[in-house]
Amino acid sequence: MRVLLSTWGSRGDVEPVAGLAARLRELGAETRVCAPPDEDFKALMDRAGVPLIPLGPSVRSVVARPKPPSEKAAFSLAPELVAARFETLSTAAEGCDVLLTTGLMPAGARDVAEKMGIHYVLACFHTLGLPSRHFPPGKRPGAPSPEGETDNRVLWKHDAERVNALYGEALNSHRAKIGLPPVDNVRDYVLTERPWLAADATLCPAAGRTDLDVVQTGAWILPDDRPLPADLEAFLDAGEPPVYVGFGSMAAYAPKGIARVAIEASRAHGRRVVLARGWADLAPVDDLADCFAVGEVNQQALFPRVAAVVHHGGAGTTGTAARAGAPQVVVPQIADQPSWAARVAELGIGAAHEGREPTVESLSAALALALAPETRERAGAVAAASRTDGTTMAANLLHDMVS
Structure with missing residues (x-):
């Protein structure tokens, strides 16, 4: 079995992927990991025994600034990450059976899997971004919902529109280049109807928190046997x-x-x-x-x-x-x-x-x-x-x- 794992985000988005990569390697699977090129994350992959294939800009270059990233920066980063995924994953996924992705809205990953005819899995580490009748969506850059709107179904529809505004144009442009039709709802296409939830069921139960058919695997832990200084x-x-x-x-x-x-x-x-x-x-x-x-x-x-x-x-x-x-x-x-x-x-x-x-x-x-x-x-x-x-x-x- 050949598996490509992909992520982009902070350490909380990268270390679990390193944990899964280490376990897959122990079980004999050929495993590749595409992740941000930060030195901290290379060290995590070294512990997992899997080389890091650089994906996109370093996370530290985006977040380690005197002020938090602006909304304008988010609209610049989104198409950059889409382009990076199409370019990097198209090469890294050659010969693979499955592409599993996670991290910051991984638009571009499923498209590569679709073009190559391999399995695709979207995994997340919490339920915040999963559509739900019971909870409103979290904050996202873009046009806010009208003040006073309380219907969660309407709020999640607005959330999908914000995702389209961030990623839609870049995603569909790259899809057209490889002969794929456009996607109308980027968020739902990325998430699929059956995402995986890599979180402990006690800390983050899936039941009653999303309308999707979630597969809860439990947390992905990278074992650490390093002694304390x-x-x-x-x-x-x-x-x-x-x-x-x-x-x-x-x-x-x-x-x-x-x-x-x-x-x-x-x-x-x-x-x-x-x-x-x-x-x-x-x-x-x-x-x-x-x-x-x-x-x-x-x-x-x-x-x-x-x-x-x-x-x-x-x-x-x-x-x-x-x-x-x-x-x-x-x-x-x-x-x-x-x-x-x-x-x-x-x-x-x-x-x-x-x-x-x-x-x-x-x-x-x-x-x-x-x-x-x-x-x-x-x-x-x-x-x-x-x-x-x-x-x-x-x-x-x-x-x-x-x-």
Whole structure:
């Protein structure tokens, strides 16, 4: 079996693909991965034992700017990614049996699979972008729906129109060049009627959240056996479990002054801090010994040893903390992050901070809830119920599909 995996997005869109690639490789499948050419993502593919075929611009070049990308930038990026997929995937998919794609609206991937006559799968890591009678769509660049509109069916129709405005012209232009007819509804064509949901069923249940026939595989986890740095081990051993603070790929979106706020809020509870620099380049605010800054680190090994995880609410960090049984404080910024924050609060495994800009007082209050013994107990119960075989289920489904 020959499988091509494709993604474009932040680490939360890339690491699960690396996890699936590693499992497919273990099972003997020839696997190729097209992903953004960021150094962080090349390192993930190295761990998976699969070379990275560069797709589109680096993500860091798009998001690591003083201000978040504008709507104008989104309308420039969309056709660029469409063109990159047609060009890159057409070559990478040669000899493959199936093309599985995920990440930021992967318009162009199904078209290549259609032209080459191979199987196509769309996978997602949350239900935010899947049409639903029960929930409105998330925000997307383009013309907003009329103020006061509450009918979810109408709102999702407007969402499809926004996707067409972003991707439609470029997609149909490239389709015409390879002899394919135009697509009227880009979003629904990309999603298919039976997308895969690579998320834990406890954290992100599919039932009642979309009108599509979703196949839930469970989360795709890239195993990590890297040891923690010796100086971090020494810090952890020197006192009570610290609070971990990290905002991942949120370079332009990280709350202003979040390092100072999080450190002071943790100290208010008598807690030390492990501060993850991340793309926002967070740094300690003083030289006190109760704060330790880290770069890239094995979260699977670190999170079971912390008192709580304060983060932005990305799918990857939320899932890793949940599997570790670590209470969470989610300070959501964009996209699917508010939904993960709400789910953490709903499950009782942490707190959802209200608002994107926490103060020492508001974050301290959220930490008080996360550090409560009952939250730790509930987090442990959810961790025990979490499944870790999502990549095996996905690999088996791909094998059955090709067979």
